[in-house]
Amino acid sequence: xxxxxxxxxxxxxxxxxxxxxxxxxxxxxxxxxxxxxxxxxxxxxxxxxxxxxxxxxxxxxxxxxxxxxxxxxxxxxxxxxxxxxxxxxxxxxxxxxxxxxxxxxxxxxxxxxxxxxxxxxxxxxxxxxxxxxxxxxxxxxxxxxxxxxxxxxxxxxxxxxxxxxxxxxxxxxxxxxxxxxxxxxxxxxxxxxxxxxxxxxxxxxxxxxxxxxxxxxxxxxxxxxxxxxxxxxxxxxxxxxxxxxxxxxxxxxxxxxxxxxxxxxxxxxxxxx
Numbered sequence: 001x002x003x004x005x006x007x008x009x010x011x012x013x014x015x016x017x018x019x020x021x022x023x024x025x026x027x028x029x030x031x032x033x034x035x036x037x038x039x040x041x042x043x044x045x046x047x048x049x050x051x052x053x054x055x056x057x058x059x060x061x062x063x064x065x066x067x068x069x070x071x072x073x074x075x076x077x078x079x080x081x082x083x084x085x086x087x088x089x090x091x092x093x094x095x096x097x098x099x100x101x102x103x104x105x106x107x108x109x110x111x112x113x114x115x116x117x118x119x120x121x122x123x124x125x126x127x128x129x130x131x132x133x134x135x136x137x138x139x140x141x142x143x144x145x146x147x148x149x150x151x152x153x154x155x156x157x158x159x160x161x162x163x164x165x166x167x168x169x170x171x172x173x174x175x176x177x178x179x180x181x182x183x184x185x186x187x188x189x190x191x192x193x194x195x196x197x198x199x200x201x202x203x204x205x206x207x208x209x210x211x212x213x214x215x216x217x218x219x220x221x222x223x224x225x226x227x228x229x230x231x232x233x234x235x236x237x238x239x240x241x242x243x244x245x246x247x248x249x250x251x252x253x254x255x256x257x258x259x260x261x262x263x264x265x266x267x268x269x270x271x272x273x
Contacts, residue, residue: 015069079146153263161209167220219259
């Protein structure tokens with residue numbers, strides 16, 4: 001386990017007046033503490049590991065005892081191996097065939113989310129040990145899949161096609177839209193920057209998007225000086241960064257690095273939690 005980013009304000013943080021948002025995947029654990037009144041980021045940390053296990057996650061708790069505080073609200077975003085989107089009308093509650101096709105672990109816990117505004121069901125799995133650890137340590141947390149958050153956060157209509165891309169270490173998540181219709185939401189692994197461009201170009205080919213017209217919105221661990229950005233810039237004409245809207249006076253990082261955490265803070269489920 002490696003601590004990748006660590007930022008915090010110098011003043012005292014009071015959990016009872018603050019919100020906690022966490023992201024958990026096979027490869028990383030990120031969290032932020034946020035003041036909802038001032039819409040201000042108070043603390044942000046990100047850990048990376050080869051494969052998420054309860055022991056490593058417990059080390060995060062040990063190193064950050066503040067996480068055990070009684071927060072005003074808590075929400076957790078989950079992004080593990082298996083996730084499948086279905087029309088809500090086709091959801092019969094049986095995930096076994098889809099899990100088999102995706103080579104998912106049949107012992108994993110299945111969670112189903114319905115996005116009523118799009119009439120889409122997001123069916124995904126979480127390893128039982130990870131979910132048990134989360135529920136034990138954060139019993140008041142609400143849970144949502146990372147794809148659900150990113151889909152709900154997309155704004156506007158993309159007449160010529162839109163790709164919403166969030167970049168992490170060796171993985172990236174992409175949602176593809178035409179007008180306001182969702183066509184794809186998936187997390188891919190990559191070894192070289194050229195792999196990312198290849199996947200995005202293939203998505204454009206499948207859905208009939210023009211490289212010169214499709215809108216590409218980037219967020220995550222990518223900047224304009226990076227090889228990955230230059231690679232994408234060579235292929236796509238309309239590229240922009242989707243930035244976080246919170247007040248950030250602590251990180252000194254590009255405003256798009258943690259847009260996904262900011263979107264989690266603003267998600268409907270969090271507001272209702």
